[in-house]
Amino acid sequence: MIGRWIFIRGAAMGRRGWLALGVLFAVALLVLLPLRLVLGMALPETITARSVEGSVWSGRIADLNAGPLPLGTVDASLQPLPLLIGRPQFAISREGFSAQIGPSRLTGANGSVLLPDGLGGLPVTSLGFGDFSAVMVDGKCAEAQGTLSLTLASLGPLLPDALVVSGQARCESGALVVPMRGAQGMERLTLKLGADGRWQADLALAGLPQETAEALKSSGFDTRPDGVGIVTGGTF
Template sequence: MIGRWIFIRGQAMGRRGWLALAALFIVALIVLMPLRMILGLTMPETITARSVEGSVWGGRIGDLNAGPLPLGTVDAGLEPLPLLIGRPQFAIARDGFSATIAPSRIIHANGSVQIPDGLGGLPVTSVGLGDFSAAMADGQCTEAQGTLSLTLAALGPLLPDAITVSGQARCEKGALVVPMRGPQGMERLTLKIGGDGRWQADLTLAGLPQETVEALKSSGFDTRPGGIGIGTSGTF
């Protein structure tokens, strides 16, 4: 009897009913779409993760890496409004960090990220972000704003304290550039990131005692106008 009733209802269902059923089916597919699938289709190869779980609207990404930045395990979800203009972007968050990521773009990043392997030849231990946003298009920096800071471990027994430098991000000649200074203005570091993934970092220290200067020269620093410095570079 139940089977006969379903059959009769199916025969009686009009065009509007079938459209409503199809719409519900599409909505169900979207709601239940795996986060892993959308990330794989929209994010560049520089975005990697150990695991991706959950739906596109509310999932979890294990050991997320954005280029050289290990962001850790984050909660993630697709933001619906940017889809109206064809831009998929994801809100991600964990304790001490939040941001929105999209293809070739990071938006309103706040918090800190630990860097266990340093930054090239510099002993960078962490990166701090204050309302930091940056975008790349066709290999060029098109937008950059907010604050970026780097904390460096002690450079030797004569400089036992960590050094923190910070500055405002900007686009310059197609590259993302962040000129940073320490609290006293004696430490300066310039970070440049190109749209091709190549980066350069140059650290200059001024006002150091001669014995400290000589010790740092023996570890790779060279003489600069007004102080000593060291440069390093790499590719994301």
């Protein structure tokens, strides 16, 4: 009797009824679409995570990494408006950091990211973002704006204080370049991300006492016309 009742109800359903049912089914699929599935299709392999849970509209990503940058465990949601132009983009946030990420883009980034392993050969402890955005097209920097800052731990007993450098991001010959300076203007660091995915950081320190400069040279710094410096790099 139950099967017959369902059949009769289905037969009596009109075209509008079937259309409404189809719309409800599509909406249910969209609402319940797993975040893991969409992330795997929309973002490049350089974006990795330990685990992903929840729906595409309200999910959570554990230990999210953008290349060498550990972004931590974040809440994530797909943004509907960029989908209208065929561009998947996710809003991510946690205490102290928020941004939007998509294929070859990081936009509206604010806050800081801890770097427990440093940055190449530099003892960088954190990377700060101030309304930072970078868009890459065909591997080349197409748009960059906002501020990046790096905090470096003590470089030795003769330089016991942490060093903070910051600067404005820009595109230069297809590369993302951020020239940074310290509060005294004697500390300079240029961070560069090339179209081939390789990054380079060039730190230069000027006006140091001879004893301090010699100590830094013995730890890997090279001689510069106005002081000492060191270059490090890697692949994003």
